């Protein structure tokens with residue numbers, strides 16, 4: 001009777017007002033059988049951490065086009081840590097310059113996906129990263 | 137990493153931990169074996185929250201009403217738990233849950249807890265586990281629990297069995313397909329809301345609803361499994377003299393929310409004074425017990441059998457060697 005679903009929060013932090021990419025990802029993850037909580041535009045790091053907590057998600061997908069990733073991502077990761085959500089997988093999509101990718105990983109981001117990414121790669125990344133979690 | 141054993145989660149939920157609350161809800165939603173233990177431990181702490189259902193066709197503004205109503209309830213010092221249900225895709229089993237988009241005003245308020253749920257294939261507007269998730273929020277101490285349904289069909293009757301007060305939201309300018317949905321859910325309304333009152337055509341919508349209300353004489357049907365149960369000595373029809381108010385709101389501007397909160401309070405008082413609250417509590421408990429019993433008996437019956445045995449019976453029915461009624465008797469007798 002027990003039934004588990006991968007729960008994902010898709011959020012757009014920052015001020016850029018364009019969420020087409022985020023919606024495409026949301027639908028792709030739904031089509032891969034996941035439950036996707038879509039929160040819309042202009043989310044603050046606090047709103048994202050709070051929604052992740054309430055929704056008990058396994059994954060957070062951040063869509064950042066504004067170039068503010070170096071400011072936003074560490075703040076979100078820190079808030080997740082203080083809420084006891086260290087085990088949540090953080091993915092970043094959007095426009096992230098190549099030289100920032102290692103920094104993103106150091107900050108605790110599990111995957112960085114640029115504009116041309118095949119959605120299947122994201123699905124596979126989520127599945128294998130979650131399977132590798134200690135409690136999985 | 138915090139301790140996530142089920143006993144700790146239960147204790148932490150009762151002590152007000154929001155993280156524990158979220159984690160426990162997941163276990164309940166996933167129907168894990170330990171969820172049963174947790175629900176049993178929480179049950180004595182339930183029955184305090186006032187449960188309000190919000191239903192209505194998609195796009196009428198249910199989530200926006202939940203957002204605005206919650207702000208009003210918060211302003212009078214009440215805490216609010218919210219469960220918002222959206223449909224699961226029948227093709228993939230996944231879902232996009234978008235109700236939070238309309239509830240951004242509630243972010244950062246620790247007196248509010250919002251949880252999105254996929255209905256996971258259930259037909260009646262709620263998920264099978266929504267009632268139990270509502271119980272967890274109740275035990276966690278919220279004064280109100282607001283339940284937003286899928287709102288997609290005529291089978292939005294689950295909500296009338298779960299909530300004490302059911303609000304049906306309508307709006308001007310929706311198509312004919314929505315009229316059909318409306319007819320099905322109108323009879324479960326305790327309060328009717330015409331939202332988007334800033335839009336043209338409001339008065340027409342109000343008038344149409346009033347006519348529909350007047351046509352239906354209000355004997356609140358006793359709902360059983362999504363069907364109208366025939367009045368028996370176990371479930372007498374409830375002659376309910378509540379006058380369903382029709383309220384105009386503009387949820388996006390927080391207009392009409394005091395009147396809505398007041399209508400909920402009046403309905404609550406009506407239920408209590410008329411004795412209906414107690415009567416429905418009894419009926420609700422009976423219905424739930426019978427439903428769970430039915431499920432448990434089926435599980436028990438099938439547990440003793442291999443899928444091949446069942447398939448063999450299915451094939452005999454298909455081949456017309458055995459009629460379905462006799463097949464059931466055979467399965468029950470264990471031959």
Ligand SMILES: Nc1nc2c(ncn2[C@@H]2O[C@H](COP(=O)(O)OP(=O)(O)O)[C@@H](O)[C@H]2O)c(=O)[nH]1
Nearest residue numbers: 194195196197198199200238331332386387388
């Ligand atoms: N003009 C107007 N638009 C509204 C009002 N309430 C909600 N909306 C809009 O109607 C759309 C659907 O609202 P939502 O709350 O998501 O409806 P739901 O599908 O029933 O939950 C959104 O674009 C809202 O901004 C209102 O009172 N007036």
Ligand SMILES: [Mg+2]
Nearest residue numbers: 198199235284
């Ligand atoms: Mg909604």
